[in-house]
Each structure stands twice: as C-alpha cells, then as structure tokens.
Amino acid sequence: MLRQRRESRGMSLRQMARLLHYSPGWISRVENGRAIPTDDLARACDELLAMDGKLIALARADRGGAVDLLRPAQLPPGASAFVGRQELLRELDGLLADANRRESVLTIALDGPAGVGKSTVALRWAYDIAERFPGGVLFTDLQGNSPAGRPLEAADVLEQFLTAFGLPAAAVPADEAERAAVFRSIAVRRPILLILDNAAGSRHVEPLLVGARGCVALVTSRRRLTGLAVKAGAHRLTVRPMDQRESVDLLRAVAGPERVAAEPTATAVLARRCAHLPLAMRIAAERLATFPHRSIADAVAELDDRKHRLNVLTDIDDPHLAVRAALASSYRELDVEAARTFRFLGLFPGATLSAAAAAALVDRPLGHTRRLLEVLVAVHLLEETGPDRYRRHDLLRDYAAERAAEEESPTACQEAVRRLIGWYVHTARDWSPPHEPGSTRRNGVPQRRVPGGQ
Ligand SMILES: Nc1ncnc2c1ncn2[C@@H]1O[C@H](COP(=O)(O)OP(=O)(O)OP(=O)(O)O)[C@@H](O)[C@H]1O
Ligand SMILES: [Mg+2]
Structure with missing residues (x-):
C-alpha cells in the first residue's frame, strides 16, 4: 500500500527517504513487507502521502498492536450426510503434503458440471484441514453462477476479508489493488486457507x-480454470458425477437405509435416472424422505417420463434448488452460437456423438463445430470422452431438448434432424464425414466429392 501510494504520487524511493530522514534501504524493506515500521515512521509516511491514518492502522495491525488481528473462521455449514469422494479427498491431501514439503503456496481449482458436488467437497476438505492455518480460514461464495447473474466484485470480497481480520473500516483502502496489497501483507505473516466458491472464471x-x-x-x-493454471500455477481437478456405489450411499443416507435395502434394484435405477448427479439424487432422495409411503420404484416411474423429469427434480420447498435452474444458469452464460449448438445437440437421440454428427445437426463447418463443442466442454455442458467423442448426461440432454423445443421453430428442429439422418445415411455409405474441405452439399445433405470426379 505504501509503495502504491508513493508511486501514484510520482515520488521515488530516494525522495521519500530524504523527506522522512530514513535510509532508502529501510523504506524499501518496509515496502516489501520485510520490516515493520515504528509508529513514528508509519505516521510520517501517512502524513507525507495524505493517507488519513490508514498506514498507521496498518502498521499497528502488522505488529498485532492496537488492532489485534482476528483469526477468521468463515466456513459455512457443509452438506449433512456427506458421502464418497474419498479419492478426490486423497488427491487434495496429496497436493497439500507436496506443497508443505516444498514450503510453497498452493492453489487448487476444482471444476465440474452444475450440481456435481464441487462446493460440497471443497467445504468438506476445508473442514478437515482448517486447524492447520494460524491465519484463519476465509470463505466466500463468489456467486459466479447465481440466477441473478451478478458475480461478486473482487474489491467487495477483499473488503469483507479485511474486516474479517478485524481491520477497522478506516484502514480498508478504497481501491481494489490497495485492498489486495493489504490482504497479501496480512497473509504473508500467518498462513491462511482461502475458499473461493463458485467462481465465474479465472x-x-x-x-x-x-x-x-x-x-x-x-x-x-x-x-x-485453465487461465488460473497458466498464470498462478493452479492444480486443476475435475469433479465428476458419482459412481454407482457412492450414488447408492447418497440415496441411502438421505432416504433411509431400510428403504434402500428393500428396493436395491430400483435404487440403482433411480441413481441412473438422476445421471449420478448429486444435486439430482439429493432432490430425489429428499422427495422420498418427504413422502414415506411412496416406493423407490414410484420415484423411478416419475422420472421415466423425460418431458416431466426436470419438473420432478425440483425441490418442493425451494424452486431455485432444481436441476433445471442449475443448468439454466450455465446455459445463460453461453454466447449465441454456443447456445444454439447446445440446443441442437438436444435433438440428438443418443448419449455420445462425434463432431461430424454435431456439424450435421448445427449445420456448420466441421472445424467451426469443433470449436463450438470445445466451448461447451470448457463449461461442462458437454464432456469429451475420447478423440472426437462427446457425451452429455441424460439430464443435460433433456434440458437441451427443452431449450430446442422452446427457442427453435419446429421446422428448424425437423431440418436439423433431417440433416443428421442424411449424414448417417451418407456415412453408412462411404464413411466420409460431412463438411470436410472439398465436400459439397445437395438437398441439405453433405455430399462427398470423388477425387478427380465431377
Ligand atoms: N459428497 C456428497 N455427499 C452428500 N451430498 C452431496 C455430496 N456432494 C454434493 N451433495 C449435494 O448435492 C447438491 C449439489 O452440491 P454442490 O452445491 O456442492 O454442487 P456444485 O458442483 O457446487 O454445484 P454448482 O455448480 O451449482 O455450484 C447439494 O445439495 C449437496 O448437498
Ligand atoms: Mg458450487
């Protein structure tokens, strides 16, 4: 903060040192956080740079003097009945052990589809390790996928962090960069654990x-968060839907062990209908818990109707707690072309498709379609499962089909399906992908040009 203010005033280190009657070396050490200034020096700097007492308060905070720094413990309550994720937790432990050995900072980015359990596992791990951080634990929900579409501003989050350390309002600088500088100077003294939940992007x-x-x-x-990996060396880990065993554990934990034991086959099917997505399974299981006379087979039957499935997977008490709402907030973030691609993929009947099949559906050149699919993969609205293989879980497909029915005309949907069928007929004939350079189209169906032919 001292350095930023000095530089913004166009004052060199030497000039300041001369005016304050201190050595430039000492001022430099203070600026770099390697020395804590006395009250007299802090006051002199504060007056010279017209900082209204902020530097004095900061210097005191640094010494744990008049302003005793608090040890924040901001973790909100985690999910009741946490199950599974042992492998991921072990991976996180491994990264921490590694960072401790190397005495380095550790940044981890957990990504994954909506409702897959990223925040839940982050909180669980944070509770496990919180005690190891003498500086305390800070948590913020950045609301990167809030229905209101208003992620929190970094400057506001920093203000909230600084006050969580007990810094008086007068010591919180006005500007984001200065707030960040004070925050870092606090973290340098006592290690902290920082949970930044639901970020919009790097x-x-x-x-x-x-x-x-x-x-x-x-x-x-x-x-x-590939940007964070490149710039801050963050370790990226992806949270995937649960496996069959974890899914059954989750349903058992919420709906009750007796019911699950009585209907093991129906429970397995229920997990599949929920695409093994914790959010969907949690809502389905809470429904079971609310209606104790219904069987698990009844719950499965309710979900069999694809058109109705997303209506069922909505919490009765809180309509915002719904699979559709979660997917909608991801969908709304897409640009026009990517959103159109996502919708048209909803018309594809299978689970897995190739870029060429997608190109036929969206009626775009193959290379362009690949880039659009990459955009969907980057936000987990599509999964790349192998070279040129893409998949989305059933609930995503249902939601995409819903969007197509609502936002595209019936003719546009029929045309897309016709192009897809045309492409299938064509590939079955000679295995030539559509839209490759040199291909031509006839009647909306990609046609292969025979090398050297007409
Ligand atoms: N391991 C788990 N054990 C029990 N419940 C879980 C688990 N993981 C997730 N859940 C439940 O699933 C729901 C969704 O989880 P969570 O909010 O962590 O997902 P998310 O990936 O952070 O979603 P979003 O992308 O919307 O931020 C929550 O209700 C949570 O309680
Ligand atoms: Mg979350």
Whole structure:
C-alpha cells in the first residue's frame, strides 16, 4: 500500500527517504513487507502521502498492536450426510503434503458440471484441514453462477476479508489493488486457507489470490480454470458425477437405509435416472424422505417420463434448488452460437456423438463445430470422452431438448434432424464425414466429392 501510494504520487524511493530522514534501504524493506515500521515512521509516511491514518492502522495491525488481528473462521455449514469422494479427498491431501514439503503456496481449482458436488467437497476438505492455518480460514461464495447473474466484485470480497481480520473500516483502502496489497501483507505473516466458491472464471479470482508460502487457495467453478493454471500455477481437478456405489450411499443416507435395502434394484435405477448427479439424487432422495409411503420404484416411474423429469427434480420447498435452474444458469452464460449448438445437440437421440454428427445437426463447418463443442466442454455442458467423442448426461440432454423445443421453430428442429439422418445415411455409405474441405452439399445433405470426379 505504501509503495502504491508513493508511486501514484510520482515520488521515488530516494525522495521519500530524504523527506522522512530514513535510509532508502529501510523504506524499501518496509515496502516489501520485510520490516515493520515504528509508529513514528508509519505516521510520517501517512502524513507525507495524505493517507488519513490508514498506514498507521496498518502498521499497528502488522505488529498485532492496537488492532489485534482476528483469526477468521468463515466456513459455512457443509452438506449433512456427506458421502464418497474419498479419492478426490486423497488427491487434495496429496497436493497439500507436496506443497508443505516444498514450503510453497498452493492453489487448487476444482471444476465440474452444475450440481456435481464441487462446493460440497471443497467445504468438506476445508473442514478437515482448517486447524492447520494460524491465519484463519476465509470463505466466500463468489456467486459466479447465481440466477441473478451478478458475480461478486473482487474489491467487495477483499473488503469483507479485511474486516474479517478485524481491520477497522478506516484502514480498508478504497481501491481494489490497495485492498489486495493489504490482504497479501496480512497473509504473508500467518498462513491462511482461502475458499473461493463458485467462481465465474479465472479472472474473477486472480485479484484475490495470495502468493505467500503456506497459504492455500481452493477455487470451485463450473468453468475449467485453465487461465488460473497458466498464470498462478493452479492444480486443476475435475469433479465428476458419482459412481454407482457412492450414488447408492447418497440415496441411502438421505432416504433411509431400510428403504434402500428393500428396493436395491430400483435404487440403482433411480441413481441412473438422476445421471449420478448429486444435486439430482439429493432432490430425489429428499422427495422420498418427504413422502414415506411412496416406493423407490414410484420415484423411478416419475422420472421415466423425460418431458416431466426436470419438473420432478425440483425441490418442493425451494424452486431455485432444481436441476433445471442449475443448468439454466450455465446455459445463460453461453454466447449465441454456443447456445444454439447446445440446443441442437438436444435433438440428438443418443448419449455420445462425434463432431461430424454435431456439424450435421448445427449445420456448420466441421472445424467451426469443433470449436463450438470445445466451448461447451470448457463449461461442462458437454464432456469429451475420447478423440472426437462427446457425451452429455441424460439430464443435460433433456434440458437441451427443452431449450430446442422452446427457442427453435419446429421446422428448424425437423431440418436439423433431417440433416443428421442424411449424414448417417451418407456415412453408412462411404464413411466420409460431412463438411470436410472439398465436400459439397445437395438437398441439405453433405455430399462427398470423388477425387478427380465431377
Ligand atoms: N459428497 C456428497 N455427499 C452428500 N451430498 C452431496 C455430496 N456432494 C454434493 N451433495 C449435494 O448435492 C447438491 C449439489 O452440491 P454442490 O452445491 O456442492 O454442487 P456444485 O458442483 O457446487 O454445484 P454448482 O455448480 O451449482 O455450484 C447439494 O445439495 C449437496 O448437498
Ligand atoms: Mg458450487
């Protein structure tokens, strides 16, 4: 903060040192956080740079003097009945052990589809390790996927963090960069654990990261935070839907062990109908718990109707707690072309498709379609399962079909399906993908040009 203010005033280190009657070396050490200034020096700097007492308060905070820094413990309550995720928790433990050995800072980015359990596993791990951080634990829900579409501003989050340390309002600078500087200077003294939940993207969290050794930042996002991996060396881990055993454990924990034991086959089917997505399974299981006279087979039957499935997977008490609402907030973030692609993929009847089949559906050149699919993969609205293989879980497909029915005309949908069938007929004939360079189209169906032919 001292350095930023000095530089913004166009004052060199030497000039300031001369005016304050201190050596430039000492001022430099203070600026770099390697020395804590006395009250007299802090006051002199504050007056010289017209900081209204902020530097004095900061210097005191640094010494744990008049302003005793608090040890924040901001973790909200985690999910009741947490199940599974042991492998992921072990991976997180491994990364922490590694960072401790190397005495370095650790930044982890957890990504994954909506409702897959990113925030839940982040909180669980944070509770497990919270005690190891003498500086305390900070948590914020950045609301990167809030229905209101208003992610929190970094400057506001920093203000909230600084006050959580007990910094008086007067010591909180007005500007984001200065707030970040004070935050980092606090973190450098005592390692902190920082949970940045539901980030909109890498740039959303960059101003909040600390580089001090011993500090750990855990970020969750629906978006793959590749930018954070490149810029801040973050370790990226992806949270996937649960496996069959974890899914049954979750249903058992919420709906009750007796019911699950009485209907093991129906329970397995229920997990599949929920695409093994914790949010969907949780809602389905809470429904069972609310209606104790219904059987699990009844719950499965309710979900058999694809058109009705997303209506069922909505919490009775809180309509925002719904699979459709979660997917909608991801969908709304897409640009026009990617959103159109997502909708048309809803018309594809199977689970897995190739880029060429997608190109036929969306009626775009193959290379362009690949890029659109990459956009969907980056926000977990589609999964890349192998070279040129893409898959989405059933609930995503249902939601995409819903969007297509609502936002595309029946003719546009029929045309898309006709192109897809045309493409199938064509590939079955000679295995030539559509839209490859040199291909031509006739009657909306991609036609292969025979090399050297007409
Ligand atoms: N391991 C788990 N054990 C029990 N319940 C879980 C587990 N993981 C997730 N859930 C439940 O699933 C629901 C969704 O989880 P969560 O909010 O963590 O998902 P998310 O991936 O963070 O979603 P979003 O993308 O919307 O932020 C929550 O109600 C949570 O309680
Ligand atoms: Mg979350």
